Amino acid sequence: MDTLLNISNLSKSFPGVKANDDISLHVNKGEIVALLGENGAGKSTLVKAVFGLVRPDSGTITIKGESIAYGDTAAAISHGVGMVHQHFQLVPVMTVTENIILGDEPHKGMFLSMKAARQEVIELSKRHGLEVDPDSVVEDLPVGIQQRIEILKALRKDIDLLILDEPTAVLTPQEIDELLEVMRNLAASGVGVLFITHKLREVMAVADRVVVLRNGKLVGATTPSETDEEGLAQMMVGRNVVLQVDKGPAKAGEVVLSVENMTVKDSRGHEAVTNFSLELHAGEILGIAGVEGNGQRELVEAICGMRHRTTGTVKVAGVVAPDMDPRQVHLMGVSHIPEDREKDGLVASYSIADNLILNQFNLKPYATKGIRDFKVRDAYAEKLVEEFDIRTPSFENLASSLSGGNKQKVVVARELTQDLKVVVAAQPTRGVDVGSIEFIHNQLVSARDTGAGVLLVSAELDEILSLSDRIAVMFGGKIVAILPGEGADRQYIGRLMAGLTE
Amino acid sequence: MKLKITRDALVPFASVLVALAIGAILIAAQGHSPVQTYHVLIVRGFESTAGLQATLSKAGILIMSGLAITVGLRAGLFNIGAQGQVLSGALAATYIGYRIHGLPMYIHIPVALAFGALCGALVGGFAGLLKATRGVHEVISTIMLNSIMAAIVDYLTQNQFRLKSQPNTRTPDMLHSARLPHIFGYPTGFVLAVLLAIFVSWVFKKTTTGFELETVGRNRSAAWYAGISVKKSIVLGMLLSGAIAGLTGGLFSSETTGYFVPTFYGGIGFDGITIALLGRANPIAIIPGAILIGGMRSAQSAIQFEAGVSPDLINLLLALVLFFATAPFLAKLIRSNSKSITTTSGWGS
Ligand SMILES: Nc1ncnc2c1ncn2[C@@H]1O[C@H](COP(=O)(O)OP(=O)(O)O)[C@@H](O)[C@H]1O
Ligand SMILES: [Mg+2]
Numbered sequence: 021m022d023t024l025l026n027i028s029n030l031s032k033s034f035p036g037v038k039a040n041d042d043i044s045l046h047v048n049k050g051e052i053v054a055l056l057g058e059n060g061a062g063k064s065t066l067v068k069a070v071f072g073l074v075r076p077d078s079g080t081i082t083i084k085g086e087s088i089a090y091g092d093t094a095a096a097i098s099h100g101v102g103m104v105h106q107h108f109q110l111v112p113v114m115t116v117t118e119n120i121i122l123g124d125e126p127h128k129g130m131f132l133s134m135k136a137a138r139q140e141v142i143e144l145s146k147r148h149g150l151e152v153d154p155d156s157v158v159e160d161l162p163v164g165i166q167q168r169i170e171i172l173k174a175l176r177k178d179i180d181l182l183i184l185d186e187p188t189a190v191l192t193p194q195e196i197d198e199l200l201e202v203m204r205n206l207a208a209s210g211v212g213v214l215f216i217t218h219k220l221r222e223v224m225a226v227a228d229r230v231v232v233l234r235n236g237k238l239v240g241a242t243t244p245s246e247t248d249e250e251g252l253a254q255m256m257v258g259r260n261v262v263l264q265v266d267k268g269p270a271k272a273g274e275v276v277l278s279v280e281n282m283t284v285k286d287s288r289g290h291e292a293v294t295n296f297s298l299e300l301h302a303g304e305i306l307g308i309a310g311v312e313g314n315g316q317r318e319l320v321e322a323i324c325g326m327r328h329r330t331t332g333t334v335k336v337a338g339v340v341a342p343d344m345d346p347r348q349v350h351l352m353g354v355s356h357i358p359e360d361r362e363k364d365g366l367v368a369s370y371s372i373a374d375n376l377i378l379n380q381f382n383l384k385p386y387a388t389k390g391i392r393d394f395k396v397r398d399a400y401a402e403k404l405v406e407e408f409d410i411r412t413p414s415f416e417n418l419a420s421s422l423s424g425g426n427k428q429k430v431v432v433a434r435e436l437t438q439d440l441k442v443v444v445a446a447q448p449t450r451g452v453d454v455g456s457i458e459f460i461h462n463q464l465v466s467a468r469d470t471g472a473g474v475l476l477v478s479a480e481l482d483e484i485l486s487l488s489d490r491i492a493v494m495f496g497g498k499i500v501a502i503l504p505g506e507g508a509d510r511q512y513i514g515r516l517m518a519g520l521t522e
Numbered sequence: 523m524k525l526k527i528t529r530d531a532l533v534p535f536a537s538v539l540v541a542l543a544i545g546a547i548l549i550a551a552q553g554h555s556p557v558q559t560y561h562v563l564i565v566r567g568f569e570s571t572a573g574l575q576a577t578l579s580k581a582g583i584l585i586m587s588g589l590a591i592t593v594g595l596r597a598g599l600f601n602i603g604a605q606g607q608v609l610s611g612a613l614a615a616t617y618i619g620y621r622i623h624g625l626p627m628y629i630h631i632p633v634a635l636a637f638g639a640l641c642g643a644l645v646g647g648f649a650g651l652l653k654a655t656r657g658v659h660e661v662i663s664t665i666m667l668n669s670i671m672a673a674i675v676d677y678l679t680q681n682q683f684r685l686k687s688q689p690n691t692r693t694p695d696m697l698h699s700a701r702l703p704h705i706f707g708y709p710t711g712f713v714l715a716v717l718l719a720i721f722v723s724w725v726f727k728k729t730t731t732g733f734e735l736e737t738v739g740r741n742r743s744a745a746w747y748a749g750i751s752v753k754k755s756i757v758l759g760m761l762l763s764g765a766i767a768g769l770t771g772g773l774f775s776s777e778t779t780g781y782f783v784p785t786f787y788g789g790i791g792f793d794g795i796t797i798a799l800l801g802r803a804n805p806i807a808i809i810p811g812a813i814l815i816g817g818m819r820s821a822q823s824a825i826q827f828e829a830g831v832s833p834d835l836i837n838l839l840l841a842l843v844l845f846f847a848t849a850p851f852l853a854k855l856i857r858s859n860s861k862s863i864t865t866t867s868g869w870g871s
Contacts, residue, residue, distance in 0.1 A: 347749025379748040
């Protein structure tokens with residue numbers, strides 16, 4: 021067997037964390053190796069070390085038997101390594117062609133030859149079956165296509181090893197299947213693939229071998245045939261994880277949220293939600309499935325009073341909710357787990373305690389006649405940190421000091437502890453580790469069981485399927501179908517999400 | 523939050539020391555004695571009674587204008603226009619001070635100062651309104667308002683408000699009842715400024731209004747999400763900032779000059795920016811910086827007479843202090859406020 025990549029005894033520390041601790045692994049020619057692990061396990065650090073973006077403290081990296089110097093990206097590239105990063109590295113205002121050729125532009129004499137570049141991009145895209153429009157401007161494209169551009173960029177040079185860092189996080193099921201197919205084709209042609217993901221289903225579907233990292237250490241290696249999803253999850257987290265959410269049947273009650281003929285524009289002034297109507301009952305979880313960018317964000321913001329509604333009404337328990345008044349909507353009993361916790365959900369430079377009362381700081385008992393009461397706040401914060409298992413030395417620490425999963429727990433704790441009729445949860449587990457996902461899912465189910473209506477908006481089809489009592493599929497600013505959650509068919513929903521009706 | 527000595531807090535001290543060191547080299551290069559020069563600076567600025575009185579009077583004004591900028595910065599607003607607000611407040615307070623007769627001191631002074639604050643608030647609030655409703659950046663609008671206010675006060679001083687019996691352009695003298703008294707020769711304004719600093723600090727620490735302003739300053743989208751009216755806070759922030767700037771101008775008229783000449787108010791509003799940045803937009807932390815700079819300013823002429831060093835040395839020292847103390851802070855501020863071109867972002871981390 022030809023060993024393509026060999027990592028031995030690699031270690032890397034950042035101030036305060038050992039991101040990689042004595043890791044050894046190899047990838048053979050034509051093999052797909054899945055690198056699995058929770059957030060912060062050290063996966064990105066490891067592959068960045070291979071690509072020369074991170075300088076390891078010790079250990080060796082060899083590619084096709086030749087050892088690679090630390091932190092030498094040029095050497096990695098010249099040895100045939102291509103990498104698709106977790107965070108896209110595209111220039112939004114440039115076209116697809118410009119982005120793909122960036123860094124190694126075809127030229128005639130001293131001038132750039134756009135014609136040759138365009139032709140090259142068209143051929144590249146044909147060869148790999150990844151369709152893109154060479155002239156589109158990147159910022160206008162959906163994330164799924166942006167991902168394709170990243171992959172094409174990596175495939176442009178003949179490569180022997182392709183590294184993919186969480187490439188599927190924002191794709192539709194169809195797009196994921198396509199990507200897995202591309203990976204299989206590459207492997208069949210002899211390319212080694214090192215594939216990072218959180219998603220166990222993908223690992224089971226495509227990997228030849230699985231390597232699991234936890235807290236910077238390699239904790240196990242296995243193959244899909246030797247284990248199952250539960251087994252992989254357990255290796256990742258180090259304890260038993262219940263993947264299937266344990267929930268009884270819904271006891272749906274009165275309508276707590278109704279949206280009637282609502283139209284909403286996005287920030288650029290284009291209609292994002294069109295003539296939208298929906299009813300949510302007390303005691304049910306209504307999942308809104310859909311590829312991101314189909315109006316979910318605008319829908320959620322308009323319901324919560326954060327974005328102007330051009331037409332239509334929103335009623336909470338029969339009472340009309342005001343337009344553009346988040347405070348009032350919140351007081352009516354609507355809590356909101358925002359999609360972008362860093363931007364909307366938290367003030368990074370405030371303490372955890374202040375963040376836990378971010379939308380109640382002006383209410384009793386946290387303030388009386390405009391004067392804040394820190395004793396009450398601190399007692400409340402202490403209780404929530406404990407109850408929601410927010411991992412921090414103190415609630416006085418800044419929110420920015422928390423990891424992604426714990427930041428999300430702060431938001432969830434704040435939003436689910438209040439007296440509520442409606443919970444609007446947008447992408448509640450994005451970028452959150454498996455253990456926290458389990459916890460957040462249970463919290464949403466228990467909010468449902470105490471009589472709240474839960475509107476769950478998620479691009480993660482598995483999340484929708486495991487939590488929802490009813491599923492609405494959103495495409496192009498509209499609901500294209502509503503199905504019962506029981507026995508929903510993921511292939512069918514995936515097609516609806518992609519805008520196919522038949 | 524507890525008081526911690528962080529690297530951030532050491533920067534202002536370090537920058538003052540570095541500035542003094544560089545100053546010493548320059549003094550020596552000119553053939554003078556740095557030791558003697560700094561000795562004069564300390565004696566004339568802080569040790570002699572007259573020097574200390576002048577220092578505190580200047581420091582009071584600097585604290586106030588520093589507070590004006592600080593309130594804006596905390597709400598995420600860079601009020602470059604304090605200068606125009608100072609001018610309008612000064613002229614307004616002066617006008618009330620010479621025009622209204624027969625009021626007792628304890629009414630006349632507050633009315634004059636309040637009118638100054640009101641006029642400053644109107645100018646600042648107008649910039650806030652422009653930002654909240656039309657999205658006009660406050661740096662742009664306040665720079666323009668500075669020129670507009672300078673022209674307006676000039677016009678008024680040359681015409682309606684002019685003291686005709688004098689050849690130079692100035693207003694009549696404020697009445698005695700509108701002049702802030704000194705207590706044993708020490709300026710009352712300094713005490714007022716310190717009280718105001720304590721009050722502003724309390725507002726940001728303990729009140730919901732302060733929390734709202736600060737939240738808007740730190741993360742506008744999260745503020746809106748949390749139910750805070752961002753527009754209202756922007757207008758309020760500029761209004762308060764302008765009010766304090768106007769009050770600063772009124773105080774300067776009432777305590778120091780006693781009548782209005784536009785050129786008297788030279789750089790008060792701009793000095794406030796220096797002070798606020800030196801104190802890292804912390805209302806209490808700006809006090810020592812204001813005293814230091816006040817002292818340097820009041821010893822400026824003594825340095826020339828007693829040490830033979832050009833008074834420009836003080837300007838140079840202040841520029842150096844500003845440079846070392848604020849460059850990193852300013853860079854951070856600008857970086858966090860500007861939307862730089864970035865590559866597309868992916869998802870979580
Ligand atoms: N540049 C960096 N500086 C400091 N700490 C870092 C840096 N990059 C990663 N880390 C830390 O190293 C650990 C592993 O991070 P990472 O490799 O990104 O994890 P993963 O990709 O598995 O989610 C985390 O604790 C993270 O906070
Ligand atoms: Mg990663």
